[in-house]
Amino acid sequence: MTESPIIVALDFASLSTALHLADQLDPDRCRVKVGKELFTREGPAVIHSLHNRGFEVFLDLKFHDIPNTVAKACAAAADLGIWMLNVHTLGGSAMMYAARQAVGTATDAPLLIGVTLLTSMDQATFNEVGLSGDMPGTVQKLALLAKDSGLDGVVCSAQEASLLQKALGKEFCLVTPGIRPKDSVADDQHRTMTPIDAVQAGSHYLVIGRPITGALNPMQALAEIEASLG
Numbered sequence: 001m002t003e004s005p006i007i008v009a010l011d012f013a014s015l016s017t018a019l020h021l022a023d024q025l026d027p028d029r030c031r032v033k034v035g036k037e038l039f040t041r042e043g044p045a046v047i048h049s050l051h052n053r054g055f056e057v058f059l060d061l062k063f064h065d066i067p068n069t070v071a072k073a074c075a076a077a078a079d080l081g082i083w084m085l086n087v088h089t090l091g092g093s094a095m096m097y098a099a100r101q102a103v104g105t106a107t108d109a110p111l112l113i114g115v116t117l118l119t120s121m122d123q124a125t126f127n128e129v130g131l132s133g134d135m136p137g138t139v140q141k142l143a144l145l146a147k148d149s150g151l152d153g154v155v156c157s158a159q160e161a162s163l164l165q166k167a168l169g170k171e172f173c174l175v176t177p178g179i180r181p182k183d184s185v186a187d188d189q190h191r192t193m194t195p196i197d198a199v200q201a202g203s204h205y206l207v208i209g210r211p212i213t214g215a216l217n218p219m220q221a222l223a224e225i226e227a228s229l230g
């Protein structure tokens with residue numbers, strides 16, 4: 001098991017392109033994330049291939065449905081032997097509790113993480129969908145609900161990490177996408193932070209996709225991020 005906080009998002013359209021990148025990575029220096037596009041196209045074979053290469057895998061399917069459906073999906077995901085999976089906290093405590101029951105609490109159970117507000121969400125989108133109040137306060141409320149429902153942590157913006165660490169303690173796992181090295185483009189992310197600032201704010205894991213996978217030299221991009229962390 002690596003001690004690196006970096007999770008590389010393998011947002012690719014095929015098993016072969018995902019493995020082409022994974023084969024350049026070192027499972028002792030990062031974990032990998034499989035999301036909706038890759039999993040929908042290639043299915044569990046992706047997970048098995050990455051496990052065979054020694055990677056711990058975050059299966060990011062962000063389940064959000066009625067409690068029974070989410071529980072069964074989480075059980076199916078856990079059966080793949082993954083390291084981490086996620087559900088949407090906006091599904092509520094009954095849904096998250098059902099997910100916890102399905103995944104179990106054995107030492108080899110995957111980490112169960114709740115997505116709070118997406119890092120692509122800005123104030124306008126927050127208002128557009130009928131949410132009110134301030135965004136950090138809403139993230140904190142959803143994270144507290146996740147903790148009370150038995151989840152191991154949340155996905156949030158690194159901009160909210162220090163607030164959540166103070167409110168929920170250092171043990172509660174903070175997984176932060178929307179990571180952008182200094183001077184890199186934000187793409188569709190709105191609530192971003194640099195890798196070092198994210199770690200200093202209390203992030204346990206940094207999810208990084210395009211700044212690595214879209215770079216001319218992905219390995220050099222990863223090495224520069226590692227170096228920036230000291």
Ligand SMILES: O=C(O)c1cc(=O)[nH]c(=O)n1[C@@H]1O[C@H](COP(=O)(O)O)[C@@H](O)[C@H]1O
Nearest residue numbers: 009035060118119155177178207208209210
């Ligand atoms: O759950 C996630 O991983 C996630 C949650 C979130 O709020 N924002 C977010 O960007 N992600 C994922 O993190 C990755 C970020 O990729 P890049 O924007 O390319 O670094 C993508 O695979 C997203 O699906």
